[in-house]
Amino acid sequence: MPNMSLTKNPMPVQDPKVRARNFEEVALGYEEATALDEAARCLNCKNMPCVSGCPVNIHIPAFIEKVREGDFEGAYKIITESSSLPAVCGRVCPQETQCESKCVRGIKGEPVGIGRLERFVADWHNAHATASPERPAPNGHRVAVVGSGPSGLSCAGDLAKRGYAVTVFEALHVAGGVLMYGIPEFRLPKKIVRREIDTLRALGVDFETNVIIGKTLTVDQLFEKGFEAVFIGSGAGLPRFMGIPGEALKGVYSANEYLTRSNLMGAYREDSATPILRAKRVAVVGGGNVAMDAARTALRLGADKVYIVYRRSMDELPARREEVEHAMEEGIDFRLLTNPTRILGYQNENDRRDPKNGFVTGIECIKMELGEPDASGRRSPVEVPGSEFVLDVDAVVMSIGTSPNPLIKSTTAGLDVNRRGGIVVEETTGLTSKPGVYAGGDAVTGAATVILAMGAGKTAAAAIHASLSENA
Numbered sequence: 001m002p003n004m005s006l007t008k009n010p011m012p013v014q015d016p017k018v019r020a021r022n023f024e025e026v027a028l029g030y031e032e033a034t035a036l037d038e039a040a041r042c043l044n045c046k047n048m049p050c051v052s053g054c055p056v057n058i059h060i061p062a063f064i065e066k067v068r069e070g071d072f073e074g075a076y077k078i079i080t081e082s083s084s085l086p087a088v089c090g091r092v093c094p095q096e097t098q099c100e101s102k103c104v105r106g107i108k109g110e111p112v113g114i115g116r117l118e119r120f121v122a123d124w125h126n127a128h129a130t131a132s133p134e135r136p137a138p139n140g141h142r143v144a145v146v147g148s149g150p151s152g153l154s155c156a157g158d159l160a161k162r163g164y165a166v167t168v169f170e171a172l173h174v175a176g177g178v179l180m181y182g183i184p185e186f187r188l189p190k191k192i193v194r195r196e197i198d199t200l201r202a203l204g205v206d207f208e209t210n211v212i213i214g215k216t217l218t219v220d221q222l223f224e225k226g227f228e229a230v231f232i233g234s235g236a237g238l239p240r241f242m243g244i245p246g247e248a249l250k251g252v253y254s255a256n257e258y259l260t261r262s263n264l265m266g267a268y269r270e271d272s273a274t275p276i277l278r279a280k281r282v283a284v285v286g287g288g289n290v291a292m293d294a295a296r297t298a299l300r301l302g303a304d305k306v307y308i309v310y311r312r313s314m315d316e317l318p319a320r321r322e323e324v325e326h327a328m329e330e331g332i333d334f335r336l337l338t339n340p341t342r343i344l345g346y347q348n349e350n351d352r353r354d355p356k357n358g359f360v361t362g363i364e365c366i367k368m369e370l371g372e373p374d375a376s377g378r379r380s381p382v383e384v385p386g387s388e389f390v391l392d393v394d395a396v397v398m399s400i401g402t403s404p405n406p407l408i409k410s411t412t413a414g415l416d417v418n419r420r421g422g423i424v425v426e427e428t429t430g431l432t433s434k435p436g437v438y439a440g441g442d443a444v445t446g447a448a449t450v451i452l453a454m455g456a457g458k459t460a461a462a463a464i465h466a467s468l469s470e471n472a
Contacts, residue, residue, distance in 0.1 A: 003040035006109025016329040023185045035120040039067040042112045053102040055455030058082045076125040084157030087192045090119025093451040132202040139163035141468050144227040146213045149177025150450045151441025152233035154457030160203040169211040181264040214407035229464045236402040236442035246343025251360035255294045255399035279395030283307045283363045286399030292323040294397045311339040311381045337368045362390045404443045430460030
């Protein structure tokens with residue numbers, strides 16, 4: 001019998017007052033009985049609208065049917081036919097705007113908790129599986145993947161399943177890309193990422209860390225080493241700043257640096273040798289998921305007061321609703337329709353000679369109101385004259401977006417990029433202007449979601465396979 005409840009089973013979470021001071025995972029996951037009950041809400045629609053909303057085309061009704069039957073390992077096998085990172089996607093993908101937005105149950109109530117079920121299935125498999133995945137027979141072809149973030153891992157996984165010898169080159173000292181350096185432990189435990197990477201290793205994927213493509217090796221040198229195709233999934237790690245006075249003061253971070261220090265380098269641990277400013281009053285400028293991560297991290301690092309400073313209203317806030325709600329529950333103060341004009345601090349000659357000074361003391365802001373829509377359809381914010389005010393803070397984190405690093409472009413002849421630095425590709429294949437070179441994810445689009453990057457990696461993997469098979 002279908003479960004015709006209009007609401008999905010709630011996700012158990014840590015108490016906000018407790019979790020705001022620890023780095024343990026906030027969402028606790030479904031128990032088996034809850035997963036069975038939620039799976040019973042799926043109507044198993046014949047036209048499967050939910051699948052059309054999934055960038056990697058997971059056969060959602062089929063895996064949920066397996067959950068309903070209690071065959072959790074069968075459900076996992078269905079998911080992994082399409083996704084190389086199910087435990088990651090079940091945690092960080094914006095299902096509410098993708099697969100769940102297409103769910104028929106959402107017309108008169110809440111959609112099926114597809115993401116929560118995917119997480120349950122992946123976690124169940126990780127807790128119970130004892131055998132490693134079977135390594136496919138090699139097909140004799142070699143492919144290089146630049147970057148071990150979501151797009152690179154997805155591309156590598158799909159190619160490895162087809163028998164390709166894949167080597168992933170990662171600039172940092174550990175594999176995982178943004179999954180390791182960008183997303184906090186309380187949203188995505190690093191053991192989950194390591195487990196997914198170990199699965200790819202079992203399939204035959206090799207990982208070489210501390211290799212900066214464009215410096216240690218060039219793309220052309222990868223071909224000289226015998227690789228027949230190269231996929232660039234190097235992400236968008238170049239932070240943007242506003243260009244306002246005071247951004248060079250001590251205590252001003254890009255969100256990339258702030259989160260990398262905490263997530264990848266372990267600065268959140270009391271015994272860590274990685275320095276990070278444990279500020280008491282922090283302003284995070286921006287309104288995306290990265291801004292939420294930075295603000296919630298600041299709270300867990302000991303801040304008494306954390307502000308989100310965003311120049312538009314709550315309706316335009318781009319972060320996931322779930323992340324916004326969690327931040328509000330934890331006490332983050334949202335200053336909406338507010339824009340920084342300068343960062344205050346000690347800046348004169350005498351202060352510069354004093355090592356105690358040169359630090360942030362506040363952030364000057366001005367109130368905004370929404371005017372006419374801009375090119376993207378969002379209403380453009382305009383300043384309200386005479387509404388300036390100062391927030392008393394001792395750290396500022398800039399989270400206003402990132403761009404692709406220009407290193408690969410500057411060292412790779414024949415690789416076209418657009419005016420924002422994104423690599424230009426054919427949409428249906430991921431092929432760049434340079435023969436044999438494909439690209440996807442944030443290196444192409446600029447900062448976007450994990451699942452969209454994974455979809456781009458899958459697209460490129462399919463195109464690489466088609467090309468190399470045809471030329472075999």
